[in-house]
Amino acid sequence: MSGDTSRIEAAAPQPRITVIGTGYLGATHAACMAELGFEVLGLDVDPLKIVALSRGELPFHEPGLPELLVKHVSSGRLRFTNSYREAADFGDVHFIGVGTPQRPGESAADLAYVDAAVAELVRNLTRDALIVGKSTVPVGTARRLRRLIDDELEGRPEPAAPRVALAWNPEFLREGRAVQDTLAPDRLVVGTDDGDAESRALLRRVYAAPLATGTPLIETDFETAELVKVAANAFLATKISFINAFSEITEVIGGDITTLADALGHDARIGRKFLNAGVGFGGGCLPKDIRALQARADELGAGAAMRFLTQMDEINLRRRDRVIHLATQSVGLLQGARIAVLGAAFKPESDDVRDSPALDIAARLYNSGADVTVYDPQANRNAAARFPRLEYARSLEEAVSGADLVVLLTEWEEFRRLRPRDLEPLVRERRFIDGRNVLPAEDWKASGWEFSALGRRADVVGLHEVREQVSGADPRSRLAPIDFFQSLAAE
Template sequence: MKISVIGCGYLGAVHAASMAQLGHDVIGVDVDKAKIEALAQGKAPFFEPGLPELLIEGVESGSLRFSTDIADARDAVIHFIAVGTPQQKSGTGADLTYVNGAVDALLPHLKAGDLVVGKSTVPVGTAERLAAIIEPTGAQLAWNPEFLREGFAVKDTIAPDRLVYGVRQTSESSGNPDESSAVALLNEVYAQAIANETPLVVTDFATAELVKVAANAFLATKISFINAMAEIAEVAGADVTELADAIGYDARIGRKFLNAGVGFGGGCLPKDIRAFTARAEELGRGESVAFLKEVDAINLRRRDRVVELVVDALGGSAYRKKVAVLGLAFKPDSDDIRDSPALDVAVRLHGLGAHVVATDPEAIANSRIRHPQLTFGSTADALEGADIVVVLTEWKEYRALKPVEQASVVQGQIVVDGRNCLDVAAWRSAGWRYIGLGRR
């Protein structure tokens, strides 16, 4: 298949490289010249395991190209829209500037029989509006939401756990959606996943748009639920980790996403639940998802709690105390600092007069650009002479730290485990004062 991917940020770059890996002829298009030049050389502009290898292989084989000129996409039959939908600067809704711009730029190059496929996360109703613009050209629109996990994005694209197609519900498709040309084209794109019997849901535009935001709203709710239980556990003398283990054995609940800590961040969950709430209010059903505002509030409250624990552990003041912050990315195996709880806590502690030395295996460069007032260094730099250690991103190397060895390096043997990811018994037996969230 000849495929174009419009937008080569995190989603687009991974999608383009993965499509080339699957055997398609792919061109990625983006207005950012520096990004396109890097990608054309096989260099990933962000950290994602497995992506650099796919880029190099695709570029060297000629199956993957990049351009800043959208006219170069005119020979493609399928055009994936993979641009960002950030939160509006003046509100909580999704900013569709990039989606609208991508479609407007693509319109002159569409031909009869082409398929435009939306992958960006958009408010419900967007696809119907865009279809009215695209269909007069003779092209079709489908919505194919992405379900990428940062750190596993390549695997999630090449071997997804499910596929969702939102297509125009016409007399042609309503009787047997599998016979529609849009479905047939998408099945050819994802032939490998289809052959591997990946679950496939063929539905309408609105349902496909709701799938991604509904999934993220559910995950965010589950995380905030266990963090709310952590708040109760702290005042009741219970242990939230043991509580999560106990309720997680219930097959209806499950243990995944029941890890209490500093909360969720990144470029999806926070902005998606806010945009979902804003869209529901526009549709006159704001009360249906009003609970998401409390989910968001609980999540942000966890950052406050970590700061409180650090200050309390330091005797009531962080002023001029050296604080080692381990982790800046919002999650491990990523350099993404968008709405990162870890970076937010580091900045707040700095604002309280602490001498913060922050480290991260991949996110220092991005963090330095965003917050140059912080001091950055290696793990050894951060731990040397620290009055307190704060673990905020559960990187493998931080979970593997040897508490006995680190005891001789720091000034104060106090660790605040913002992710409840450390071996409590090991740290306490090594003489450390261990402080977790919702832990006994």
Template sequence: MRLTVIGTGYLGATHAICMAVMGYEVLGVDVDTTKIEKLASGEVPFFEPGLPELLTKALESGRLRFSTSFQEAAEFGDVHFICVGTPQQKDSEAADMTYVDAAVTSLAPHLTRRTLVVGKSTVPVGTADRLAGLLHELAPAGTDVELAWNPEFLREGFAVDDTMKPDRMVFGVTTAWAEEQLRAAFEPVLAQGVPVKVTDLKTAELVKVAANSFLATKISYINAMAEICEATGADVHDLAEALAYDERIGGKFLRPGLGFGGGCLPKDIRAFAHRAEELGVGQAVGFLREIDGINRRRRARTVDLVVELCGGVVEGKKVAALGAAFKPNSDDIRDAPALDVAASLHRMGAHVVVYDPAAMDNARRVHPELTYAVNALDAARDADVVVLLTEWNEFRDISPEVIGAVARQTKIVDGRHALVPAEWRAAGWEYRALGRP
């Protein structure tokens, strides 16, 4: 079986590389020639631990190639994976289906034999039925072209493991043949005992957005408790630990702090709420609006803590911002809380110096008004306040004595509850964190 992967962004490139390493012949297809040229030369155009080494291995094996030709893809592939992005529309909370529709309408006219097209992109429920109609209308093979849905569950920073040994697979299909093709396309994965849920197209479309909505709810729940703790003098960190002992609740995603960002959770919960309203069941997920609101408020409250440590005025003060990516082990700055806080402080007149181990180039491109350092100590030099915004291990492990020797004032806001307050206070730091006394 030969596979094509349409779209070579974060999802598509990871999927293509990993499937080739697992033994399949794979053709990655994209309309972006620069991206294709980079991948073909062995360069991964984004930060993801372990993936560059696998790209080298896949290219050397001869099983992975890249192209901009949809005709070549149609002739080559037995199963075609649609892995393009579905960003939020500029003038709406709805998902932008431009790239998904373009992928299908570009591929379909070249499909002349029985084949399976598999959607992996996160889309509004009902999209698969519409795309199946497009395929049958535009493909010379007509109804011999079938559509299935196989949502992705990648975590940035762990995408290789999540591709090669996921915690589950979901196959949304309409025929036994489509299920057989998917099982053949993922044979090395399924051989490891990975559980499979076979369902209809609509349920498969809903799984990803439902999962992300649940995770966003859990994150925002503990951050709502942080707001209560700030009003009462309680400690949200201790509260979260106490809740985590309840096995019905668990500790995962129950970490208070600056909140979530990135290219998935924020836009997915907004698109989900928007789609529910279109279907006339908006009240069922109306709570997602408040989840989004709680998440946004954490950013504003982090700015407030910095202002408080500056004596009420940040204008003219130097702030060291440790972190720019939305999470560690990633260079993704989409809807990044860290950069949102840094940019807000800059607009208030602070001199903000940013350092991130992986996201510096992306941050500079989007926020050229900020100043950028070469390392954490460089960022903290002569700082009036240090604010930890992305919980990279190198920030967790930094010595309060060492950074205190270069800062102008030993004041820190721990936006991620990543530090041990007692250690920093013992070293003479004034320590503040969301939801902590």
């Protein structure tokens, strides 16, 4: 298959699929491929994970996925193993869904797991196969893996050497909507070697169901397929950072950032999605991916083109500083203040606390001496594993009981429905910070609450103080948000 998939098609009219790596991406993809009618084998090197998945148990929260997992484990259409030999013998199409974390102490992506998965699979292959990368990787990875595959195959006796093709098919999953995004994606992107029509045809068969419903298919080269994923993440991070940069301006001069975002959103060229000012983005993808993109651009000598990504990261982190500032302004001395934090996951409908703004802010409030109680509908367990010194409540009511300040940091629907009368009998002081701009501020103020939100000027804070807090530098210096726009203009 650096060549030809015709032997696969003749031997197996319905290709059998393996998914290597059964974390969030891999487990979702495996269950959804089974739902699309394929026989699927999931592979992971962690034996405990294999045992749990084989019982239909997921180690993370994702709506709709537990039901699919149980359904297809029970039917026998979906199985799990830790044997590369078994996977190599079983599959015609092998999806690679292992992690690409940041290297320790660096911004660049660690590709050790991707390299190891591909190399070990190829060593065990005895028949033709198509390897399909789904992990988010720096541009140029697929070309390098193509050479790695060829090196692994070199020296095998010609009649016994399998033909191994490679394609790149990036994932575009949104946590909380991953099942829908897999079964009915808004687009499919497939990158292959030039002229590899057989691999493209095989993947069109794999994705026949979503393609039949009108899902757009973009067939391209390796590099474009790799860049689409990181470009999408960078663009979303840019929109979030853009509105948060303007929220720093409105905090200084006045104005309502939510109304500003609404007005911008009516422009069809811009749109309203991802223009929600708040404590910024987090999770296991956006932060690491934009840092890895900047690092890769630097390696390629194109670092200037991506310099604005560094500014975005800084804007994102400054929003967390702003919440600490508002909390201090609200209660005075944080030492001994009882603070209820609503939310620990980086976004609703997820239990993912990786690089979560909510959990980071909660930990920083605690480290400043506050008595912090956290409540999240799904993420308490993961949060406690990361920050065990925080208190974790089993309900919203338990979290806010006796609180001097309530801080909303993850916009779960349970929190979006809150009204002043819900909390008044429980809290000690009527103080609230809306870190996600999801509550009607005037209603809370009219009920006698001291209510703060990001993107709105706090009357008791002087211009000098806000400038100093926002920029983190001499208050005579220019406001930090302007740096972001200057960096874009400089490119």
